[in-house]
Amino acid sequence: MIYEIALLPVHKERIEGFRDAFAKVAPLLCRAKGYLGHVLAQGIETPEHFNLIVRWQSLEDHTPGFEASEDHRLFMLGLEEYFCEEPTVYHIEGERF
Template sequence: MIYEIALLPVHKEQIETFRQAFAEVAHLLTRAKGYLGHMLAQGIETPERFNLIVRWASLEDHTPGFEASDDHQAFMQGLEAYFSAEPQVYHIEGTAFA
């Protein structure tokens, strides 16, 4: 199992509308091949920084899989206006949380 961790910096004044926008595009993520679940978590010390953690069956399901899809393009188009900087994405390998 692979975890994608995306650090999403959001304009402070757009935090609530970002949450709404994410809810509107989340279905594009959830229907992707190899998708196993996700969590969108807002930072406590830095509330304008969100962490999107997505469980994938394999790295290939995320990249090139979802990232190369039309759904990914639409997903990002629905969110990109809220970003204050370029999101950072990395992957880790692990098992499900206990």
């Protein structure tokens, strides 16, 4: 199983709007091939930093799969105005938790 870890830096004054925007675009992620679940977690000490952790069946399901899709383009289009800098994304391999 592959975990995508996305570090999402959000403008402090746009945190509430970001949560609403994420809820609107989340179905685009959820219907992706190989998607197994996700959690969006907000930082405690730094509430403007969100972590999106997505479980994928394989790395290929995320990249190039979802990342190359129209759904991904729309997903990012719905969120990009909330970011104060470019998100960082990396992958890890591990057991299901």
